[in-house]
Amino acid sequence: MSYKDTVQKILDVIxxxxxxxxxxxxxxxxxxxxxxxxVVN
Incomplete structure (x- = not known):
């Protein structure tokens, strides 16, 4: 998983x-x- 993918996943759940x-x-x-x-999932 790339850093960009990791950041997007974090943003999605927060x-x-x-x-x-x-x-x-x-x-x-x-x-x-x-x-x-x-809002956090």
Whole structure:
């Protein structure tokens, strides 16, 4: 699976790009601050 495919799958389950307030990362984690957590599948 490519990085592009992985990103699209993540966006699909979190309600899309418009539901993201902020993204941060470290070596082992991707942290997402979402506008509406109830949209997450």
């Amino acid at each position: 309600g899309g790009e418009k539901n993201v307030n902020r993204v941060t990362h470290c070596v082992t984690r991707l942290r997402l601050e979402l506008k509406d957590e109830n």
